[in-house]
Amino acid sequence: MIQIFEAAKAAGRVLALLTDAKRNEVLLDLADVIENSMERILEANSRDLERMDRGNPLYDRLMLTPGRLAAIAADMRNVSRLPSPLGRILLERTLPNGLKLRRVSVPFGVIGMIYEARPNVTFDVFSLCFKSGNACVLKGGKDADCSNRAAVGLIHGVLRRHGICESSVSLLPATREATAGMLNAVGYIDLCIPRGGRKLIDFVRDTARVPVIETGAGVVNTYFDAAGDKDKGRRIICNAKTRRVSVCNALDCLIIDVSRLDDLAYLCMPLSESNVTIYADDRAYAALSGCYPEELLMHAGDDSYGTEFMDYKMAVRTVGGIDEAIAHVNRYGSGHSECIITEDRDSMDKFRMQADAACVYVNAPTSFTDGAQFGLGAEIGISTQKLGPRGPMGLEEITTYKWLIEGNGQVRDK
Template identity: 70%
Template structure:
């Protein structure tokens, strides 16, 4: 195994990183945030190399692209992370036993966290910020599409770590190869947790082949249900924002469900999407209502492949349902457990929807585009967990910590 030495170095670095004070870790993160702004030109130059190798029609192109504005946002998010309280050393349970033993359950870092991700260079900075703040070391495995961008980002971080006397192996970037992924997923004893961030194929590969613990994140087949009492103006704004704010991200809307009683409002509800050239794949009822009211070149008839699909593009399916029960059934069949929403003025219907829909984030009269660690006040996120065991939803600092029991005695022995 050619990468074993890197895993060993990461494991060794995890001890020194965990022993740093919160103030020292914050100082490093603030220095990296400043360096991102200072070195933005070199970061963008590296990113242009990656962009040049990808066609603009690729749904991943938008995720891959860095801009001055996005770099400023990344820097700002890193600064926000430093303002958050440390997740370490928190006592979640304490008691004294009858025999005098004192027990404390205290939050601690996982140790070494591996992250496999695709064409998203911002993830490099986000993962480092959250891992370092929480006393963890990160081992990063990015895709070939973002190889130059990721290398430039890690080089920048390493420069700051060297300058501040911190072990550079606090962040390790693996080669952008399939072989590196395989070695990472078999790094038993070195990597304590693996988090995949990407499409369904990547997540399935990691889950099915890893010999180290995995938290599933990423794949988002997102639905929004426009109920019988939904407010049309709210609905237009919510659907437009959820679908078109950034089509390539996992919280973007993929399917709109509409109560049959509101079928006549469908053209008005979707009219803003036409201005964004969103292609609609409509079932027979929706198609019949939209025909002649929505641009014909953007209107298609839905087929069996139109639902349960993460588009990551200016495309969306539309289905008419009889009632809230059919909407919930559709989500149970086609959703991915990421984010779902209902638009309604009926509080009872909203509460029922939120109770019955099985997803990490369930919205009422708000777009699913808010599913994001920074938007949730977590500073940033290491991923959106769609599983139920362990963390669920946006994973911030608390979600990448574990705990240990501290036991203090005075010579007691067990009978």
């Protein structure tokens, strides 16, 4: 693996010298190749799917379809159309002694990515890293190994055709040893980004000797306020929960003001069409009993809150007002995305200011937390930490900067 890391480091230095036009040419070529090679990718993906139980919450994340591959290609084209994040002058000044200072955006160098059953990440990470002049070293999960290898094979073919070093993107073996190698690759990996469940992220954060940005785990809440519009709420809750249950922006817990319990059945009824199981506290259970399918209605337990279900399951918690709702969000949320449904301006402002999350929504579903939806082209992950980037990470978030100082013979006296 040291040889892989050394080659990636060397490739990163060369990538930083490519013109933006050349990077865009490669990305557009690769987008065409993805669309023209769907059968090859889907065949590899089918081998991965055969090894996974359909009931596994990761099955949907693992699955590629013609529609999803077309969306990946479209995102890659979107990335190619974005302005280059490199060479931007972030700050410029001249000191009293005549020294000219500029702070200019540059690539990190080599970005390491550890992810689970998400083969789309292979293409997304490459497109963003390549556009921003970074080499990338990928370590996917064993569940998606066939899909990832097929994807990297296509990328390498395009790079060869354009005379660019294949080590610009490397795929490590899907082993624990490879994970340990990346997390200890001091001097080679400039930044490591884990993308997966809480266990993976915690392990990487607690183990890595290289810099890490935490992403991914999403325990997402939506608060239906005393002043919430029930028709908006019904649409928002259903979309946030059922659009794709396996993704990190999916709704996990509906918090409802006690004064609106009479509307709870109306808000939740569309969920029954997708067979969503609801784990309700005692007051919410009473409000739903007889109105929501009995076989889908359960009493909430100690583990119902703070759980990322990644399934057709959702908790419901009754609160006595916005302060209690915010307290629930800040205790059980993961810092990913939170939402309030309300028509009251004071409640909107209070929730926006006090809900501790990277993305805070008013009257819109958390399903919009996505790099492509935010106009970033794609995303390398969604940062849930506060130091450095926060929320969906695109091109700007995977660049750093250097100070460029120009003098004319000045020397320092003190």
